[in-house]
Amino acid sequence: MRLNHRVRVKDDGRVLVGGAPTRVVYLSEVARRLLVGGILRVTDDTTERLADRLLENGMADPVLAALPAAADASVTVVVPARDRPAALDRLLGSLGSGIEVIVVDDQSLRRDDIAHVVGRHGARLVRLPINVGPAGARNAGLRLVSSEYVAFIDSDMVVDPNTIPMLARHFADPAVALVAPRIAGLVEHGRAGWVSQYEEARSSLDLGRYPSIVRPRAPVSWLPAACLLARVEALDGGFSDDMRVAEDVDLVWRLAGRGWRVRYEPAVQAQHEHRVRIGDWLARKTFYGTGAHSLALRHGHNVAPAVLSAWSVAAVLALLAQRRWSLPVAGAISAITAVRIASKLGRSSHPMRLGLWLTGSGLVSALAQTGELLLRHWWPMTVVGCLFSKRLRRAVLAAAIADAVVEHRRTDSALDPVRFGVARRLDDLAYGTGVWLGAVRGRSAKALLPDVRSLR
Template structure:
């Protein structure tokens, strides 16, 4: 299999505009930017400070192009989507892998419109005639596989037929909203962008859906949120779902790893990121996905996703850890889990020492102590969230055993479960977006975690490796860069 190529060393074009991320903190009169993926402190020269106005930078020269590229690469800024060029969709071919479901295919092709260039790959459907009839009706090209290869192999078979500059991989249970493909294509004005994914929402009518469907509408595994970002391991958005992806053909080689039937989308994203390509998540472009809403199918799919962690551990051992923690944040978590009178004072003491250490590394800041406290405060919140995820998702079998013998463990799991459900309910606006009450949202949230975690353990046992369950403890208080 041909691996993706390295990105070209080309500048951003004139007019390309970026905006500092919503969580990026600007201090010292704009000279220091704190944020990115992973979090770092980026110090700017006085000339660079003058290039950014109201948190926005437009490329007008070689210097502004270099700064914009730096901000994009560190995850400190994102392209301003309204100023991206509206790309010509004739430069795009859509590849659709199918296995049965002609009605869903018909719905997808109708949403693409009559002028789309489409290759439908029938992955050895048991009844190929209805698929062929839909393809003919929409004027698409049909590729019929004699053996079932799975989504990765089917997409690659379609990719081999593509002659255009860009390709969109879209599953048949997706409906593309108007303008979504054009919006994603605009990101390729950045010559280092290889892959772009949209926000994936549900097709379910909430008024006639059950509680699982309403939960999926609010908190689907495929919905990566409202905010754009760079996609790579350790970033807030670390993967993109293969249900809908737009790619630069010259960047992705022969495409997906053909041997993977799960997590092939994550693998492609991480391989591209390792080579230096940029991968973008763009929620301004959205598509609709037909979520599973029956309990057995829903739980089976969540567990299936979890089994992919083992395959990723074999291919990307440094990127698959369920949590990434600094030693000091581990100390904070363990102190709080102890639930003793000394727990909070010790956790505060550890945090104070960590803040002082970070402050010493921020000698170029005007207020290093203040910035150190801000970084550690955010680190504590992130560490507690990761600790809760371990208890409720990745390590829940161990936590369950602990609950049988320890009152403190039962209390920790209960607090983590309630806090996690409440925060996610508020973050996703589940009451407004999906009309689901907090109790059923919380129940679905816990079942979601239990099923996914079970899949991770099943994959680890089958693969005889617990790499997907091992936390990554590393010294990474912050990154200070110029």
């Protein structure tokens, strides 16, 4: 096991700060000695209990290369398909031999072409009488699976023959129900336009370079269904048939709610054929946004576009006012909060120092989430507000520039900063439009409301 990159070690290794959600953990002397350089080797009951605690807190991640190979794991691949026979042929060719594959034809217009590809690769074909969408098609395949594990892979993916065996190593932990690889863009000759370059760095399906536990409010809070490996017994019927979008988020959150662990493993990668035409790209981003309404009805505040504490809301509002008193008031609110947090950290050697650090981190997070609200989820209201308020215009400009600079550096995009910034804003506008469309159609603002929580 290795401590998560977001975990901060304080007080000479006696205190860990991090996890999902963020918490402070005090280590016993025995536990501190077992964590050498942030590494924990599981060798007996004591180290196993410590590893389990750190895993569940989201503070540590398994080192994939150190996990035992799942040599006897039986896996069936389920591929939902609707037309795109060339892409399906490419996927089936990438899987390698000796693996059972079920292709579910979800009412393709090119049925014969799909059947020809499936037959040539020796896969099993299931034809649905009506179009049911990706969730329903996956479930139709799942009902035919008799193996211990199932891999759901979309037809526009390309995987390596080692993808599934490497992901299956995570099932050495009996609490793991679902695991997914990092999804990168499929680079094809002649398709290196600015949208393609942006998607390569900032795709909605790419969840970053660091491993993580996956659940609501975690840094990685969902997994794309484009490529998933699951324990069949944990799925309990699979995806929600009535969801045409965000069915993957819903599945992850239901599994987490039942006590299963879900893992994101970027040490394993698969490739996805990203949309590179601007119209298709924006339409897909908008479509993703419409799923927020369905998730809000099923999972309440877990889908909130921002999670803020009461003190951070007060501090951010003071800063947004842009008055002479703004900085002193925000500073006073933060100082009071730091003192209150420090009073709860009596077991730390430096409670005030730790309280200040936690408060500062919370304020930075609140500012980032506020910027995201203004630029992404609430952009229609932001546009109206900017027509009347110079201060809001300044705040939006600062948020847009800061976000573009930070994301450009974080993703190491090959796209120049200006075009990256433009693409980033178009991404936000399209997704935010989808959120509003879902809210208007469903006559509910649940997906637009932040979750403001009192000080814990």
